[in-house]
Amino acid sequence: MPLLEITGLTHNFGGLRAVSDFSLKVKEGELVGLIGPNGAGKTTIFNLISGVFKVSRGMIKYQGEDITRWPSHRISSGGIARTFQNIRLFKELSVLDNVRLGGYAQHGYNLLQAMARTRNFKIEEERQRQRADSLLARFNLSPYAEAPARNLPYGEQRRVEMARALISKPRLLLLDEPAAGMNQSEAQDLIRLIKEIKEDFSLTIILIEHQMRVVVNLCQWVKVLDFGETIASGPPQDIQHHPAVLAAYLGKDGALAEVEAEKATPGPGKVA
Amino acid sequence: MATLNKPKTLLISLASVLLLVLALVLPASGVLNPYVVQILMYVGINMILTLSLNLVNGYMGEFSVGHAGFMGIGAYAASILTVWVLPRAWTPWAFPLVLVVGGLAAAVAGLIVAFPSFRTRGDYLAIVTLAFNMIVKSVLENLEVVGGPRGFLGMPRLTNLFWVTAWVLITVLILRRLVYSNFGRGITAIREDEVAANLTGVDTRRLKLYAFLISAFFAGVAGGLFAHLLQFINPRSFSIIKSTDMLVMVYLGGVGSLAGSLLGATIFTVLMEVLRPLGLWRWVVGPLLLVLLMIFRPKGIMGFKEWKWLREEKVASSQ
């Protein structure tokens, strides 16, 4: 049984068709890429999966269960976590609080227990606190724990977002352009990081990304979108040279030039 | 295992007990003149009001601008109990219970405002809460049984400095515990980015409900205290003007800060008293202050900063 199964997903914004009959099957442990030019509908698909937009046509099944109509907080606490294209941290809150909030649904006490400060509350609070601390340490964020999230440099903020996503022990992680704004060496670090967390946290990952090197290095297979339609699907090596894909990104003439350029330059994984 | 800051907790408990003892003893002993005691009680009642509103407007970042409605409901509910339901002799002993009932009545009304808050945001919620305030006032004016526009009187003077101090301490205690918990963090997350909060697993609907319920409860308690201090209430005491006063206190003292609420309430109440000689003109001060605050210092004096003694305990981590 696939971990995530999407069938016939379609979404319109007023008169504009953003996603057209999108389908996807992701098995547990896979790392899948979703690529395409800007406006192709990739983030919209993430928004549909995580419940930000109401699904009007199509079905989404997670672990065999139909989650199409679930409210977003239920989806997030049910094991699907995500990060955002433009970082959406809680800016005024401390880094520690941001990460602890990721574990909101896992706090095992109710309001009355919190107000009465029962023993259960104290135990749970401590437990969550320690989990947050260890995640912060893992991402080298411990010195920033008390700082407001908005003070952190960009790269650190991205890691906070990741820590926040991971504290709830999700099974599926949706990463929306994690390498945005990164240079080549930062992207290399990110590739390594993603591989590590996938391993350490036993994750299945769907990745939206523009930087081809990241995609090629990480994804087992890739789906390509353009104007909401799926135009290609397959392993990254094949996709890279797929004419429809190149045409979508670069236009017909540019596609040929790109193919030539790729043959000449060293590819990812080889020593530059 | 969590090592709560034991010395700090002990100190705070002792200080609270001391305050209560002082509140009990000082007025009776005649050391403080009755006018000062009265002012202190008003400060206390306003503190409770400001704390309650700060939860919704400051911590949660919402737009409740009709909070006086909750105060009014609490005031009338408590008064109905002491004037009609309970035997006079019981009332001093039953006072805490009476206040709680007033608070609960207000909390039920809080439900009415909470539901629209799920779907409406920003300015629209402001309108909803204002409409709520107007409706409460209008309903009260039409209820002849409680005196209609002429008001309701006959309540025994049960409010004294001791009870006011006790309730201020209770409010601070409970709100502090709420704020430094999962729920408190969730509430501030709603303020920061509601959509992201939902996507992080925070059940924002339920939290909004809790926040409005708790906030309304304490506003209702303050209403009950107010009624049994003045021994007379009428619908005009709970109009939008009162709501605006509450807004001034919250935004003056500081949003998202318990100490800020205490500070704002104190400054505003005392200022209004000091300006009494101005007559009708003192009512210009509140709104003017509000406008100036919004333009020059919208977060207030202690925006998001907390007083040392009220901050979260630093739990010793294993790192």
Place this chain on the structure above:
Amino acid sequence: MFQILAQNALNALQLGSVYALIALGYTMVYGILTLINFAHGDIFMVGTYLSLAAAVFLLGLPLGLPLVVVFVGALCFSMALTAVLGVVIERLAYRPLRQAPRVSAVITALGVGLFLENFTLGILGPEPRHFPTLIPLQAWEIWGLTITPLQILIILGAAVLMVLLDFLVRRTLLGMAMRAISYNRLIVPLMGVPVDRVISLTFAIGSAIAAAGGLMYGLAYPVLDPYMGIRIGWWAFIAAVVGGIGNIRGAMLGGFILGAVEIFTPVLLPSSTYRDFVAFSLLLLLLVFKPTGLLGRPVFERV
């Protein structure tokens, strides 16, 4: 029976016209700044008092001015000064908050409104003032209905103003600028539109129209007090929301609906004190089920 209904309908039309005029001010400002100018009702109130002052002054002159002249003089005076008031408020209180979070602007608007009320109260004292009669107190009997020239004046006058405003918004360059700003305030300056100037003009026009409404209100219901801004202002605000805030036609529709509510509620319900309750409950229900009002457009949010 028909007569009673028709008579009340006429009264509703008259009152509704006044509400519509004030509602227009709310809706124009919301359309252009996405700000609910809670102070607008109090601007109306100031406009009414200014008309009063002008009328009293002109009548007091030993010139024996014909009532028409007094009327026109009061109208021009109050429209001009109220327009200035609107612009001043915008520059001092709202412009500094253009980039600030919405909470600040909303609360500032509330503060400005209350400030105006209490300031007027401070200057004039709490006693109500009486508006002089400027329109001859005749009454004509047509089809069994009592119609006064005042009613005709109000209904027609309001209609003329509304038509003019509609024309302004839909057919002139200024109107086009207003509508452009309401769609996207940030890029419009890049296209050479003097945003600040247009916004100031919007406030000026909205306030002036409210002042005209104030004069008409004063003539029809001659007892004035500083808190009338809350009463009338709030009803006009509800009218704007009901019609669809940001939509000019909606404001007109809403105005008439509210006029009907105010006139017909005491007819249908036992007591006239329920009017507020009905109006605000209507508002509440609408906000829960159709927040954008009857003619408003829905709003999307990008994630």
